[in-house]
Amino acid sequence: MFVVLSKENPDPMYRQVYLQIRDAVGSGELSADEKLPSIREMAKALSISVITIKRAYLELENEGIIYSRTGSGSFVADISQKKLRAEKLREVRRELQALTSSAAKFGISIDEIIQVIEGLKEKRHVGRSKHRKPQKVLSGVHAE
């Protein structure tokens, strides 16, 4: 698992950590009961405060994505990927709703938006999307 913090990203640091771990669980990269790096470990690796990591872990715990046991560490919860996927899908629907309705005001139709998405699909097929735009990164932590 690789967590990276980007200065460009307007999200606060704790949120970036939260999102990346959530995604890693959602994608199956991290599986149930797998141990996460300790908060101190990860804080050190990312050169940020323990508190910031703590907050990310806390929110993950509140969402039921991980669980923490004092003295033992933090672990991936036994939440099914299905559930995470369904939640993500709801999130996607919500955002698309906002996007289409705001675009409509500018005379941009839903069909036009679909065309844009189709365009993205093709770009992805060419397959350089992952490395095309190297993010500016603070640091990373490898944890396996």
Added chain:
Amino acid sequence: MFVVLSKENPDPMYRQVYLQIRDAVGSGELSADEKLPSIREMAKALSISVITIKRAYLELENEGIIYSRTGSGSFVADISQKKLRAEKLREVRRELQALTSSAAKFGISIDEIIQVIEGLKEKRHVGRSKHRKPQKVLSGVHAE
């Protein structure tokens, strides 16, 4: 033109004002050289601080969407709707890119996302989704 502030909206107030005026210009609801309500007028109507409106107007001015004449007020700039539309389209593309790539991590394909959008299209056709669920609103200003 009707500006409404919603407490549900996480956007700061000045941003809500900014966006709604921008959209009104983009949709043609407000046309070139049309006079906007004065800062004080709008502040009073929305029961918020003058400086908040001032900031919204300032950003609109910086974007070239409105212009201000000291002593006479603020007016819609002669910016073509086409230009606003193109900008919005770029914004849409950017957001869709983020959305699809983050969804991909959860195993949600682009085709699936398109399906979601298609679903939105149908919903909009059957009902009057825009007016079905009236947002809770802090205050509004009618200025036409």
Added chain:
Amino acid sequence: MFVVLSKENPDPMYRQVYLQIRDAVGSGELSADEKLPSIREMAKALSISVITIKRAYLELENEGIIYSRTGSGSFVADISQKKLRAEKLREVRRELQALTSSAAKFGISIDEIIQVIEGLKEKRHVGRSKHRKPQKVLSGVHAE
């Protein structure tokens, strides 16, 4: 609204603050859109760190019980008391389940437990319960 912190209480401070505000909303003592004391204000009144109050407010916000607007303050959300009551009832059921099943191991029947509760009911009717056992208290804040 009166928040008090007790040293006797094993709950961490942020939790005590959280619970008391939640209860105040649930009881209707605080009503929708009512302004809460600012985090700095309350921190000062209780002589504890701003961070601790912040955390209590954050959890209340995550639960949808209050909402915060940068620059304006924190306010009671428009969550219906009904919903809070239903949640509390679920909590009660959960705790009773644990209690009865653990008591059963000691040969304490459910009927016996009901008798205990009936006993509490009578005590309460005599009506000195509120002032009989003055809690040891750190400090309080009155906010209206």
Added chain:
Amino acid sequence: MFVVLSKENPDPMYRQVYLQIRDAVGSGELSADEKLPSIREMAKALSISVITIKRAYLELENEGIIYSRTGSGSFVADISQKKLRAEKLREVRRELQALTSSAAKFGISIDEIIQVIEGLKEKRHVGRSKHRKPQKVLSGVHAE
């Protein structure tokens, strides 16, 4: 006797061990002077640290529930079940007091709580609630 550790349980491990042994004594499952598994034995069986079990045993000893003889092991004390039962009853009363008074703030009456308990009673009669939903367990030790 079967001690199980659950990761769902927020109680620390030593407490889970403590409670289960206490309950086993209270229910008569373990009788006076019966030998408990040795600390090392139990630690191994539960795959946890020896010092965790040690702490559980220590607290049981402090409560007068077991006694240890260096070199021979730990044994159930000759504490009457009646006494344990009475203590448990006090504990139940304390918890019910807290529960009813906190529920009262949400407009939940004692009678309503009694109804909830009655509901639990019926459920238990129809099914075998104890075994219906097998807890996810870390490990177990059989010692009889």
Added chain:
DNA sequence: GTGGTCTAGACCACA
């Protein structure tokens, strides 16, 4: 003034 984020410490309970 308000809340939102972050730091660099500290002490505690648990394993």
Added chain:
DNA sequence: GTGGTCTAGACCACC
């Protein structure tokens, strides 16, 4: 070693 709580500062965006 682990996580959980708390302090006393700081800087930022917003109103």
